[in-house]
Amino acid sequence: MTLLHATAISKRYGGLMALSEVDFRVAPGEFVAVIGPNGAGKSTFLNVLTGLTPPSAGRVLFDGRDVTRAPTHRRIRAGLGRTFQHGRLFARLSVLENVMTGAAIRTDRTESQLRALSLGMLDRMGLVGEAHRAVGSLSYGQRRMVELCRALACGPKLLLLDEPAAGLNLGEVEQLMARLTALRAEQELAVVLIEHNMGMVMRLAQRILVLNFGCRIAEGSPAEVQSDPAVLSAYLGEGYGNAQH
Template sequence: MAPLLALDNISKRFGAVVVADGISLALNAGEALGIIGPNGAGKTTLFAIAAGALAPDAGRVLFAGEDITGLSPDRRCRKGLARAFQIPQPFVGMTVFENVVVAAAFGAGEPEAAVYDRAADLLDRCGLADKANRSAGGLTLLDRKRLELARALATKPRVLLLDEVAGGLTEHECHALVELIKDVRASGVSIVWIEHIVHALLASIDRLLVLHGGRFIAAGEPREVIRSSQVAEIYMGIAADG
């Protein structure tokens, strides 16, 4: 069976800077994949290419075997590819509830009135129920991150791209997030998760990839990858901060 999401030999450069140098990646249905790498390794660029916000210079993006390289982000979202941004992008002039309703109605292609229950339930699951009618522009960073996740989930994704959703969270909050993500996985959603908080990642994923200089330099069982000498050399300085 074809992988659910595949990047096939993706290349991208900004001027002289190569941010993706022939990257290939395959995410199987039900799998959770982690990506780590130092700042500037090209992690977020890779997500932008997968989600359609950025066109690659070369290579293809495949979703459930279909070439989606030329599709717009909204088409990809409706196919079931959702992205939670590293810097939360709330609709600041709308309420928290409306933020989730938009994503639920358009991302999942359902009539507005049919998604109210699901939106309310998602707010509950993401710990935002008591802030449903607040303006999203007034949320704290933590709540913005929660909203980012709730909105991505509202689109009924088959694949969820998570970009550093755990950054800046306390230990307790991070634990709650990991539980939520495990829960999302259990409901059949496949996940690619970029994260600096390695212990949160290790608790949630099947496979770990290390991105450096626009290519994957290591891949495999998460704990083994973390212990490998290559990773120690390039990455441990940052992992120790996490």
């Protein structure tokens, strides 16, 4: 059973291969991390999956349907959710209104139900006290949590998180991990996490995909990836992986 199945995804920008023939599968409820050095193509890969960037080649199947050519809002409606590497909240909307833009996907609900649902989500994130504040007045960590809450309000089956821990302090990272773990205990939610915080990746991910220069160089459990010579040389420099053996 596969929730997301991307086959041979390539993305070319002029002469640069940002992604070349990347295959990727995510099972329902699975937690997968995508790691790689800066410029490895991780964010481009998420953009292709969400439809913000059309791939030069390859196919994306989501929940059994071919969504390669589907517009972004259709994919979100089908059950994809995403946060951005650099926070992209609607700065002139309140916290509650930001979450409501996500909740509004449920067109069968009334306005007051959407409002109640959004407030409930904020409550679970410990943010209900900030509901009517302007987003700009929140701390950086709070903003990242609002962004997560907004993506969850779309009711995703698969949540794509683009460096959610970037810029958070240690306590906030712990809090974020606790929330993600709690969420996944409550509902079947698959997660694809892009993250440079290796402690977080190793603790949460069941499987790790490693990209470098747009190519898949390794895939496997955290333990397998950590000892993979190709990964070590990508992160630590040419020859390091071989010197270990």
